[in-house]
Amino acid sequence: MASLFRDLSLGHSKRESPPLKPPLKLQQLSIMPSKPTITTTDLDSPLGQLATQLTDPDLRSTAYEIFVAACRTSSGKPLTYTPNPSNSDSTTNHSNHSPNSPALQRSLTSAAASKMKKALGLKSPGSGSKKSPGSGSSSGSGQGKARRALTVGELMRAQMRVSETVDSRIRRALLRIAAGQVGRRIESVVLPLELLQQLKLSDFTDQQEYEVWQKRTMKVLEAGLLLHPHVPLDKSNPTSQRLRQIIQGAMDRPIETGKNNESMQVLRSAVMSLASRSDGSLSEICHWADGIPLNLRLYEMLLQACFDVNDETSVIDEIDELMEHIKKTWTILGMNQMLHNLCFTWVLFHRFVATGQAETDLLDAADGQLAEVARDAKTTKDPQYSKILSSTLSSILGWAEKRLLAYHDTFDSGNVETMQGIVSLGVSAAKILVEDISNEYRRKRKGEVDVVRARIDTYIRSSLRTAFAQRMEKADSSRRASKNQPNPLPVLAILAKDVGELAVNEKQVFSPILKRWHPFSAGVAVATLHACYGNEIKQFISGITELTPDAVQVLRAADKLEKDLVQIAVEDSVDSDDGGKAIIREMPPYEAEAAIADLVKAWIKARLDRLKEWVDRNLQQEVWNPQANQEGYAPSAVEVLRIIDETLDAYFQLPIPMHPVLLPDLMTGLDRCLQYYATKAKSGCGSRNTYVPTMPALTRCTMESKFAWKKKEKSANTQKRNSQVATMNGDNSFGVPQLCVRINTLHRIRSELDVLEKRIITHLRNSESAHAEDFSNGLAKKFELTPAACIEGVQALSEAVAYKLVFHDLSHVFWDGLYVGEPSSSRIEPFIQEVERNLLIISNIIHERVRPRVVTDIMRASFDGFLLVLLAGGPSRAFMRQDSQIIEDDFKSLKDLFWANGDGLPTELIDKFSTTVRSILPLFRTDTESLIERYRRVTLETYGSSARSKLPLPPTSGQWNPTDPNTLLRMLCYRNDEAASRYLKKTYNLPKKL
Numbered sequence: 001m002a003s004l005f006r007d008l009s010l011g012h013s014k015r016e017s018p019p020l021k022p023p024l025k026l027q028q029l030s031i032m033p034s035k036p037t038i039t040t041t042d043l044d045s046p047l048g049q050l051a052t053q054l055t056d057p058d059l060r061s062t063a064y065e066i067f068v069a070a071c072r073t074s075s076g077k078p079l080t081y082t083p084n085p086s087n088s089d090s091t092t093n094h095s096n097h098s099p100n101s102p103a104l105q106r107s108l109t110s111a112a113a114s115k116m117k118k119a120l121g122l123k124s125p126g127s128g129s130k131k132s133p134g135s136g137s138s139s140g141s142g143q144g145k146a147r148r149a150l151t152v153g154e155l156m157r158a159q160m161r162v163s164e165t166v167d168s169r170i171r172r173a174l175l176r177i178a179a180g181q182v183g184r185r186i187e188s189v190v191l192p193l194e195l196l197q198q199l200k201l202s203d204f205t206d207q208q209e210y211e212v213w214q215k216r217t218m219k220v221l222e223a224g225l226l227l228h229p230h231v232p233l234d235k236s237n238p239t240s241q242r243l244r245q246i247i248q249g250a251m252d253r254p255i256e257t258g259k260n261n262e263s264m265q266v267l268r269s270a271v272m273s274l275a276s277r278s279d280g281s282l283s284e285i286c287h288w289a290d291g292i293p294l295n296l297r298l299y300e301m302l303l304q305a306c307f308d309v310n311d312e313t314s315v316i317d318e319i320d321e322l323m324e325h326i327k328k329t330w331t332i333l334g335m336n337q338m339l340h341n342l343c344f345t346w347v348l349f350h351r352f353v354a355t356g357q358a359e360t361d362l363l364d365a366a367d368g369q370l371a372e373v374a375r376d377a378k379t380t381k382d383p384q385y386s387k388i389l390s391s392t393l394s395s396i397l398g399w400a401e402k403r404l405l406a407y408h409d410t411f412d413s414g415n416v417e418t419m420q421g422i423v424s425l426g427v428s429a430a431k432i433l434v435e436d437i438s439n440e441y442r443r444k445r446k447g448e449v450d451v452v453r454a455r456i457d458t459y460i461r462s463s464l465r466t467a468f469a470q471r472m473e474k475a476d477s478s479r480r481a482s483k484n485q486p487n488p489l490p491v492l493a494i495l496a497k498d499v500g501e502l503a504v505n506e507k508q509v510f511s512p513i514l515k516r517w518h519p520f521s522a523g524v525a526v527a528t529l530h531a532c533y534g535n536e537i538k539q540f541i542s543g544i545t546e547l548t549p550d551a552v553q554v555l556r557a558a559d560k561l562e563k564d565l566v567q568i569a570v571e572d573s574v575d576s577d578d579g580g581k582a583i584i585r586e587m588p589p590y591e592a593e594a595a596i597a598d599l600v601k602a603w604i605k606a607r608l609d610r611l612k613e614w615v616d617r618n619l620q621q622e623v624w625n626p627q628a629n630q631e632g633y634a635p636s637a638v639e640v641l642r643i644i645d646e647t648l649d650a651y652f653q654l655p656i657p658m659h660p661v662l663l664p665d666l667m668t669g670l671d672r673c674l675q676y677y678a679t680k681a682k683s684g685c686g687s688r689n690t691y692v693p694t695m696p697a698l699t700r701c702t703m704e705s706k707f708a709w710k711k712k713e714k715s716a717n718t719q720k721r722n723s724q725v726a727t728m729n730g731d732n733s734f735g736v737p738q739l740c741v742r743i744n745t746l747h748r749i750r751s752e753l754d755v756l757e758k759r760i761i762t763h764l765r766n767s768e769s770a771h772a773e774d775f776s777n778g779l780a781k782k783f784e785l786t787p788a789a790c791i792e793g794v795q796a797l798s799e800a801v802a803y804k805l806v807f808h809d810l811s812h813v814f815w816d817g818l819y820v821g822e823p824s825s826s827r828i829e830p831f832i833q834e835v836e837r838n839l840l841i842i843s844n845i846i847h848e849r850v851r852p853r854v855v856t857d858i859m860r861a862s863f864d865g866f867l868l869v870l871l872a873g874g875p876s877r878a879f880m881r882q883d884s885q886i887i888e889d890d891f892k893s894l895k896d897l898f899w900a901n902g903d904g905l906p907t908e909l910i911d912k913f914s915t916t917v918r919s920i921l922p923l924f925r926t927d928t929e930s931l932i933e934r935y936r937r938v939t940l941e942t943y944g945s946s947a948r949s950k951l952p953l954p955p956t957s958g959q960w961n962p963t964d965p966n967t968l969l970r971m972l973c974y975r976n977d978e979a980a981s982r983y984l985k986k987t988y989n990l991p992k993k994l
Helices: 055-072 114-118 153-159 166-182 191-198 207-229 239-250 262-275 294-304 317-332 337-354 361-379 381-403 415-437 441-442 451-479 491-514 521-542 549-572 580-586 592-621 636-651 660-682 703-725 736-766 783-811 830-846 851-872 883-904 907-913 915-924 929-947 967-975 980-989
Strands: none
Touching: 055 153, 055 166, 055 191, 055 207, 055 239, 055 294, 055 317, 055 441, 055 660, 114 317, 114 361, 166 191, 191 592, 191 660, 191 915, 191 980, 207 262, 207 294, 207 361, 207 783, 294 317, 337 361, 337 381, 337 636, 337 660, 361 415, 381 415, 381 451, 415 451, 415 491, 441 451, 451 491, 451 521, 451 660, 491 521, 491 549, 521 549, 521 580, 521 592, 549 592, 580 851, 592 660, 636 660, 636 929, 660 736, 660 783, 703 830, 736 783, 783 851, 830 851, 830 883, 851 883, 851 907, 851 915, 851 967, 883 907, 907 915, 929 980, 967 980
């Protein structure tokens, strides 16, 4: 038997580790029990559920019995107990214990700062906290007496809420057990069995208390030996069946526990047989409380005694000494350092949760203790330990992840410290679970898996997706609540604002915490939000068909949100190896600006299409009436300019961020519309060639023949001219006054372009997104096609007015009248009078800025016509040398008409356009022989030696010149002279009539 009483450390060596390496700090405690503040939690104990109905108070009572027994015998001396001589078996005073049990008798000091509390980072009690049992004042009735310090035994009794009566009863029983088993170590004693035999009904207050105690003790035996034995039990073992029957009977009727009682002897036999079974290495030990989970649950009760009964969130200052004694139960409970570390981690964590999660030092202490567990997990190969470790860590991780997978619902700036502790605890648990327990992880190269970073990544993405869904629901509710308000915001615009605020809050509150474990936590967060909002905005964009205020508002909000999110991601990733490219790749652009641009382009196209339709329709209806308004331009131009102005205003009122960018599209379209208007305004109005008659064939002329040809030639020319202008003169919209209105209209459009461009500059300056270069380089604010179209249109119309007036409207006095027959009797005065009358009409219609141009063109047409009459007037005209003075005088009168005594065109302008006429007129004074000689010389110069044998007939160039062969030939054709006629007949055989 001697070996049974040796120190059990050898027998349990394979389940023990080196002594505890503490890491903690906490608070104080009063000796008086108080109402527990621990609340019910959703945490089931991962240390295992017992298969029998033992309540926490039952387990606490059993744990206390084990504690007292272990401490009284831990010195290796016999289990002895000497009560106060004056009060043997006292239930009220056992302070004077025998020196044979020094462990429980040691007086506690009021240590202000325990080493374990410091190591674990647990706070010391505040100035207003309750007294610890070890530092209280006397509870005796004497006033002013200093109270002695508590012993370890008294402290533990108070902490475990055990009455002095119960404590005395336990000690008396232990004394009797020791007396019967002198020299035996307590770990080799089946304590519940011995207590059953030593304690009688007389040790209890009444029968009921005794029966309750006995049933509890029997259940403990059942749990330790039958339900959760350390050495596995064979189901067919007859001893176990016998013990089960005894225990079941005891539940109905108390058994007799006397030493010589038969039922007690049967019970002892069964218990000792089962308790001393061997697993091959522990044959000297009685196993009764070291099976999992019974031992862990009992040890959990002992560890909970470290918390102040008056302040459930604080650890007593005397924890070092108390923990030293608690560890003495290891030999009975089969505990070791690894199991202790795991249980203590769980107890600290559970206490943090159960007391409202207010004391972060408890959380930090649990996290610190978990670091010890992590070291243990890397060294152990015990499958039972691994199973309990996995269960405990899974429970901690499961609880933490309920908070962390939606941490926005759980934490804010006020409790972010708690979040940091929970994250640390959660990722530590996850790391141990994956790296030290998971076989799958071990099969992979560890470098491939960053457990902590992956876990934080999951928390961020999960919580932000949840928060986003909540914001979306909130935005929808906000929209519904404001639908009757003016201009309510669209849901996605509200959502974008909320998501932006969520991102900023994430960056400021949560990312600094999470960055400890994930260097790019803010980047992951905004990438997640970007993806969440992106799903919504892309669906929205796909359903947009037109530019509406709501659509623009949403797209602008989306664009701003995206820029803000990307900015946060870039700032967060500035130190990353890839410069944040990986995160940015997670954020494919919303293309909100592109969507806005597409909508604006569609808006522009629709406006321009309508404008072009309007231009077409109104130009068809326009009559170009000079009396339509005082300014003398077309009402359709007023309308088109108004519509363009309204279009520009509407464009700059669009709530878009890219007015300068898309303005070129609009300007190009408006420019083309105005160009189209200008082109259509001059279309069909004719030109110089339209009105100038075709030159008749050359003939030679004599006085006898010219009158005979006059009537016939006039009739033929008139018919030809009429057929040429018939197509444009079908209505009155092409009359000279109407053409003047067209000129005014194009001039007005040209003038208004400057006004429009200045207005555009003003709009641009007020545009939120305009930049300096938008003004400095003139980008997109100029009409490029319209000015040229207007200038060209005015030129063409001015020419049309001039040549129509001269060759069409006044053909009866000019082409059909001037110098027909006898020049002296058909001079230019009637034509000048008609031109003057028309100039007055035109001047009253035409705008003063374009009036000189039109008058100049009329002068040019008159000069061209004058030469045409002289050089290509047909057989009805013939001139003698003496007619030259008449012609010169008439031309001077024509020039004077346009000079108007200095009130008309400038002299230099008249001289410029009269140059050709002035160069031709001297030929009319030249004699016929000289003209013939000059003609021959010029022809030879022009055609060379080939002209010596036969002079070629020079073609008509229309460019009259005194050195031009055709001009000289025509002078001879229209010379009323016999010599000229003979020369032409001889040289070219020209006829006298057509």
